[in-house]
Amino acid sequence: MIKKLIGVAALMFACTGAYAAEGGYPLETAPDRVNDVAALQNGAKLFVNYCLNCHSASSMRYNKLQDIGLTDEQIKENLLFTGEKVGDLMHVAMQPEDAKKWFGTVPPDLSVIARAKSVNAGPSGADYIYTYLRTFYRDTARATGWNNLVFPNVGMPHVLWELQGPRELTTVAMHEVQSKDGAHSWERITTTYDDQGYAQVKTEPVADFHGHATLEAKFKALDPAKAAAYNNDVADLTAFLSWMAEPQQLFRKQLGVWVLMFLGLFLLVAWRLNASYWKHVR
Known part of the structure; x- marks a missing residue:
């Protein structure tokens, strides 16, 4: 898979505010694949090939992908196409002033989009992304030829349409x-x-x-088979965007388990120590 040409992929964000509004459409629960290394690697490939042409991820470096099992050599061969270095941030070649002139605004950075779309005590940002990417439909009334149920009249066309069928x-x-x-x-x-x-x-x-x-x-x-494969790819891409929004979340959760185990053990020791200390006083 080669990286899409910037002139074509620039259509990813043809109008302003692609992530600025809610359409009221019920969100589906995204598959939880943030612990699946293979899914994260596939999601990274999809992100670089289809999203990174217009949307930057300026808080993420390519070499951070080592955390999901990729080596520097794999990153160079599969994810770097225009002279970037492994230690570079994930920027786009398109200049902000050009994006504003062409589209009216700068396409949003996707570094923390999964966290930005989370709702307190409600759907997660992963649910939003997963449903959003699966509810595009062709609409000749729109300038881009596409519309979306989650975000009606969205300016971004369906750049993954070839994968979905x-x-x-x-x-x-x-x-x-x-x-x-x-x-x-x-x-x-x-x-x-x-x-x-x-x-x-x-x-x-x-x-x-x-x-x-x-x-x-x-x-x-x-084309049911193609649509099923697309749903799987969207789940992987969603997982990668969720991981990218907080790369340390896996370590944080693991550390949290150990902290709770320590506190439980400490509580048991403190309880027995307290009983031993006060048994003669009583």
Whole structure:
């Protein structure tokens, strides 16, 4: 796999604010692969080939990938393409002033995007990334030709579409409408996007509906095997972005277990010492 040309990959972020808003679409739980070295290595390969053309990771050095089992030689042969050194930070060749001129803004740095997208006591940033990358669909109404369920009208097109293969999308929305006389009623709007992004819309009134506005979406993969392989790749890429946001998280968790074991042992010793100390006083 070769690194995508900068002129093509620049489309990754064609408008502003690709990670600035939420679309309200329910997030799926991402597979937990942050402990899977093979998954992290595959995620690193996908990140360098598809993301690093426009999005930098300025808090990460290439040689930090040694922590996920890659040697300097493997990094040089598989992840360095334009004269970078193993000790360099993960910057993009595109200059910020050029990005702002071409796209209206500088594509966001992805070093800690997984942490930035985490919600307190809610979905994790990994869930956001995993669902976001799996809910792109073709839409001819958009300038890029792509849209997204998690982030409606997002400026970033689906740069991994070749890996995923063609799909169709059907959405069913319950929508409240108000007539000229002020009366409220509900409509069911069914929209089907074919694999080229052309939409067919069917609207029908719904009588005696007392619920609330909803949106249901269902994808149909036209190449199931390719779609399944893509889902696996997205899980790996999500794991890598989660690891990159906090490379020390594995050590932190391991250390936490040892600390709890020490505190438990110390509690037992303190309890027995306390009993021995006070037994004659009683």
